[in-house]
Amino acid sequence: MLGEAWRAMGANKMRTILTMLGMVIGVGAVVLMMAIGQGAQYAIGQTISAMGSNLFVLLSGSSQTGGVRTGSGSALTLTVADADAIAELPGVQASAPIHPGSAQVVYGPNNWNTAIIGSTPAYLDARAWPVVSGAAFTASDVRSATRVALIGQTTAQNLFGDEDPVGRTLRIRQSPFTVLGVLGSKGQGMDGRDQDDSLIIPLTTAQRNVFGTQFPGTVRMVMVQAASQEIMPQVEKSMTELLRQRHRLREGQEADFYLRNLTAVADSAAESTRVMSMLLGAIASVSLLVGGIGIMNIMLVSVTERTREIGIRMAIGARERDILLQFLLEAVIISVVGCFIGLLLGIGGAWLTQLLTDTMVIISGSSVLVAFGVAATVGIFFGYYPAQKAARLNPIEALRYP
Amino acid sequence: MNPEVIRIEGLGKSYQASAGAFPALKAVKLTIRKGEFVAIMGPSGSGKSTFMNILGCLDAPTIGRYEMEGRSVAELDRDELALLRNRTIGFVFQGFNLLPRMTLRDNVALPLIYCGVKKAERQARAETLLVKVGLADKADSLPNQISGGQQQRVAIARALVNRPSLLLADEPTGNLDSHTSLDIMALFETLNHEGITIVLVTHEPDIARHAKRQIHFLDGGIVSDQMTEELTA
Numbered sequence: 001m002l003g004e005a006w007r008a009m010g011a012n013k014m015r016t017i018l019t020m021l022g023m024v025i026g027v028g029a030v031v032l033m034m035a036i037g038q039g040a041q042y043a044i045g046q047t048i049s050a051m052g053s054n055l056f057v058l059l060s061g062s063s064q065t066g067g068v069r070t071g072s073g074s075a076l077t078l079t080v081a082d083a084d085a086i087a088e089l090p091g092v093q094a095s096a097p098i099h100p101g102s103a104q105v106v107y108g109p110n111n112w113n114t115a116i117i118g119s120t121p122a123y124l125d126a127r128a129w130p131v132v133s134g135a136a137f138t139a140s141d142v143r144s145a146t147r148v149a150l151i152g153q154t155t156a157q158n159l160f161g162d163e164d165p166v167g168r169t170l171r172i173r174q175s176p177f178t179v180l181g182v183l184g185s186k187g188q189g190m191d192g193r194d195q196d197d198s199l200i201i202p203l204t205t206a207q208r209n210v211f212g213t214q215f216p217g218t219v220r221m222v223m224v225q226a227a228s229q230e231i232m233p234q235v236e237k238s239m240t241e242l243l244r245q246r247h248r249l250r251e252g253q254e255a256d257f258y259l260r261n262l263t264a265v266a267d268s269a270a271e272s273t274r275v276m277s278m279l280l281g282a283i284a285s286v287s288l289l290v291g292g293i294g295i296m297n298i299m300l301v302s303v304t305e306r307t308r309e310i311g312i313r314m315a316i317g318a319r320e321r322d323i324l325l326q327f328l329l330e331a332v333i334i335s336v337v338g339c340f341i342g343l344l345l346g347i348g349g350a351w352l353t354q355l356l357t358d359t360m361v362i363i364s365g366s367s368v369l370v371a372f373g374v375a376a377t378v379g380i381f382f383g384y385y386p387a388q389k390a391a392r393l394n395p396i397e398a399l400r401y402p
Numbered sequence: 403m404n405p406e407v408i409r410i411e412g413l414g415k416s417y418q419a420s421a422g423a424f425p426a427l428k429a430v431k432l433t434i435r436k437g438e439f440v441a442i443m444g445p446s447g448s449g450k451s452t453f454m455n456i457l458g459c460l461d462a463p464t465i466g467r468y469e470m471e472g473r474s475v476a477e478l479d480r481d482e483l484a485l486l487r488n489r490t491i492g493f494v495f496q497g498f499n500l501l502p503r504m505t506l507r508d509n510v511a512l513p514l515i516y517c518g519v520k521k522a523e524r525q526a527r528a529e530t531l532l533v534k535v536g537l538a539d540k541a542d543s544l545p546n547q548i549s550g551g552q553q554q555r556v557a558i559a560r561a562l563v564n565r566p567s568l569l570l571a572d573e574p575t576g577n578l579d580s581h582t583s584l585d586i587m588a589l590f591e592t593l594n595h596e597g598i599t600i601v602l603v604t605h606e607p608d609i610a611r612h613a614k615r616q617i618h619f620l621d622g623g624i625v626s627d628q629m630t631e632e633l634t635a
Contacts, residue, residue, distance in 0.1 A: 011503055312499045315460055316513040316560065317488020319481050396461040399499070 005330045008302070016334060019298045022291030023338025023378070024345060027371050029284035031346025034367040036353065037277020039360035044273045048266040050186045050195070052127040054093070054229055055263055056236065058086075058222040058243075061256035076218040077256040080203070082246060083222045087122070089238050091231040096123035097219040099206045105199060107159040107170040114155045115198040116172070118206020119223075124150075126225040127186075134166035134181030137202055145204035149177045153185045154197040175209050177201065232263065291338070292378035299331050299386035310390050311398030324391040331383020332376060339375030343368060404436040406472070407568055407599050408457065413466030415452055426452045428622040430466070436567070439594040440601045441610035444619030453619065454572045454603050458493045459483045471567070488516050492561030494602075496573035498553040500545040500560075506532065507541040510559045517564065531559035535589065551582035558589060562598075569593065571602035575609055587612040 009016040061075045080097045087095035099118035104111055117123070120142050124131070137148045149170070156165045165179045186195035207213045226235040240259060247256055303310070310323055350361040415427040427449045434440055444450045455461040456468065459475060468475045470486065478486065487493070500509045511528035519527070532538050535555040537548075545553055554574060561569055571590070575583035583606075591612055594600050602613065610616050611630060618626040 007503055308499075309501055312501065313512070313516075314484065315458070315487060315493050315495075315499070317484050317516045317564070319484040319516065321481075322484075322516055396455050399460065399495075 002329070002333075004326060005333055008306075008330055009333065012302075015298060019294050020334050020338040020341070022294035023288075023335050023375060024291075024342040026284070026288030026291035027339045027342025027375055028346040028349060029287045030281065030374070031343055031363065031367060031371050032349045032353070033280035033284040034277070034370075035346070035350035035361040035363045036359060037273075037280050038362040038364060038367070039354075040273045041270070041277055042362055043360045044266075044270050047188065048270060049128070051189065051262065051266060052129075052225065053263065054226040054232055055126060055261075056224040056226070056232075056239070057260045057262055058082075058224060058239075059258040059260070060218070060220050061258070075256065076213075076215055076220065077247065078219050078222055079217050080219060081217065082243060083219070085242060085246060086222065086224055086239055089235065089242060091227050091235045091238070093225040093227045094122040094126040094223075095225075096120050096126050096223045097203055098123065098221045098223055099203055099211065099213070099219055100221070101206065101211045103172050103210060105155065105159060105170055105172050107165075107168065110159045110161075112155060112158040114152070114158075116206065116210065117198055117200045118203040118210070119200060120203055123200065123223060126223050129186065130184040131181040132184045133164070134179070137180055142202040142204055145202060145208050147175055147177045147205055147209065148180045148202065150181050150183050150200040151179050152183050152196040152198040152200075154194055155199055156182055172199075172201075172210055229263065232261065236261065288374060288378065292335070292382040295331050295334055295379065296382035296386060299327060299383055300389070302330070303327060303386045303390040306390075307393065307398050307401035310393050311395055311401065314393070314395035315399060320391040323393075324387045327387035327390050328380065328383050331387065332379035335375045335379030335383075336372075339372055342375075343371055346371070404438075406433055407436050407438075407470070408432065408434040408601075409467075409469040409472075411467045413453075413456070413463050413468060415449075415456065415461070415464050426622055427456075427463070430622075430624060432617070432624065432627075434599065434601065436599055437594070437597055438599055438601075439590070439612075439614040441613035441616045442601065442603045442619060443605060443607070443610050443616060445605065448619040449622040450603050450619045451572060454570060454601070457601060458491055458570045459486050460493075484516070488513055489564055490566055490568060492558075492564070492566040492569045494554070494557050494561050494569065494571035494574045496576040498545070498550070498557045498577075500553055500556060502545055505542050505544060506537065506548070506556050509545065509556055510563050512560060513564045527563055528559070531563050532556070534562075535559045549582075550578050551585060554578060554582075554586055555589065558586075558593075562593070567599060569598050569600045571600065573603055573605075575604065575606070580608075583609060
């Protein structure tokens with residue numbers, strides 16, 4: 001039976017190849033698009049989990065001086081006490097007051113300008129940011145404003161090179177700081193900045209010794225982590241109520257702080273990636289469908305052309321199912337071989353995409369399986385009607401076909 | 403007397419034409435016994451080809467009874483008919499009807515595919531038959547590489563490969579010259595001597611003379627049914 005199918009396909013090589021090409025392109029497109037889509041989803045997932053999950057950011061309000069309004073965080077309405085109070089709210093996992101800035105950091109002959117984050121140990125929890133060597137500073141470091149620092153990977157590389165930074169002393173604006181630990185790598189943030197190019201020091205140290213502040217105890221921002229995604233709206237509500245109370249805001253009065261849900265931003269990015277990859281898959285599937293219709297078309301032509309042959313076969317004893325199987329087999333072989341070639345092309349294309357554009361691609365076993373399954377189904381689905389048409393022929397009419 | 407292979411009673415076939423039903427066969431009654439060699443004759447349009455197609459289970463009668471080896475053909479479904487064509491009947495066509503892309507060996511072996519014979523045995527049986535029809539050296543040729551007479555021999559080999567009890571031939575010499583026709587008829591005579599029942603359709607009296615029994619059709623009915631010995635006597 002297989003030999004027969006090969007013979008029939010070989011009799012019209014060009015036609016077989018062109019029909020197969022429809023499947024090749026369809027399957028190749030599906031595999032490539034799925035690889036790109038899954039790669040993008042994976043990349044965005046990485047970014048989101050690096051950011052930390054279920055996060056809110058509280059920003060101080062803006063100040064207004066004679067009609068000129070400054071940006072958020074300029075009025076320093078939030079306090080460390082606010083952050084501590086929020087930490088006590090039910091559903092809040094961590095609450096970290098933050099004083100961000102940047103400064104020139106010096107170690108020996110090297111110096112480097114980096115982002116300095118003044119915060120508390122809660123910050124590391126909220127961002128899910130591990131210390132990979134050495135140790136984190138503690139609440140007592142924050143209380144006594146010790147000069148210690150946790151160093152990001154990029155900063156460490158630029159200042160220390162191959163040296164182990166733990167235990168060394170670097171200087172920020174002339175003040176010596178002991179490096180307690182090295183932070184794990186976070187990679188690129190949602191805004192595209194290198195998150196590893198940073199240095200974390202105790203909040204109090206940042207405020208008193210490095211940047212200074214007009215109002216001790218106030219902060220520009222507080223990062224809050226909710227215990228789970230589900231309770232985020234509830235935490236948001238209770239946090240707003242608490243802060244309005246603490247800031248003695250009247251009903252209807254504009255809030256003097258801004259509350260941002262970071263997860264919502266991340267979710268919408270993930271959602272748009274998901275939609276994009278689905279769209280890519282859908283468009284690619286259309287070409288698979290077109291390939292299937294091509295198979296059906298050619299099989300119908302083939303059945304008509306070989307009507308006489310079908311008649312002869314029936315006259316010497318072929319049953320309906322023999323004829324059905326013969327034509328179905330041909331359609332399935334075309335689609336499965338086409339699928340195999342398409343798979344190779346799709347994987348090659350994905351690999352090339354990764355190489356040339358630096359886009360992350362993922363070829364999962366499931367996408368390969370799906371492509372194969374779809375191809376076999378397409379072959380059977382679109383091959384069945386022509387095959388059945390052949391099998392149902394009346395022998396004497398088929399024999400009379402010119 | 404030998405057992406009956408074919409028994410036909412009140413057989414009729416009509417075609418639907420625009421001017422109403424057109425009868426091609428009318429109330430045909432015929433019995434053929436094992437080992438007979440029958441020639442069916444008649445002018446074109448007399449219904450002999452239609453009759454042959456019904457005998458070969460390629461076409462169904464509109465009315466009447468057709469029994470093959472005691473079984474009523476009308477009660478068989480499509481698969482059982484296919485089995486009958488595969489095992490019991492060998493059919494030889496005027497136009498040979500070999501499959502053009504297959505070697506002669508594969509052409510002869512083709513009926514065996516449909517009854518599940520293994521490939522090695524298929525090949526062996528096909529070769530045996532090709533030897534019998536004198537074409538052993540051409541087993542790997544394609545049909546378009548040999549002459550018409552040779553093609554018809556291959557077609558006969560194909561019809562015989564599954565050892566049928568009945569060989570039907572519709573104008574087997576119609577496309578052949580007179581010399582080649584004689585060869586083919588000699589082959590039929592040999593086969594008949596070996597015990598195969600043969601029914602062939604022809605419109606040439608010279609060809610029909612090789613058969614033992616001659617039946618004449620006219621306007622869809624049998625007008626004469628005689629033994630060749632009686633005719634020549």
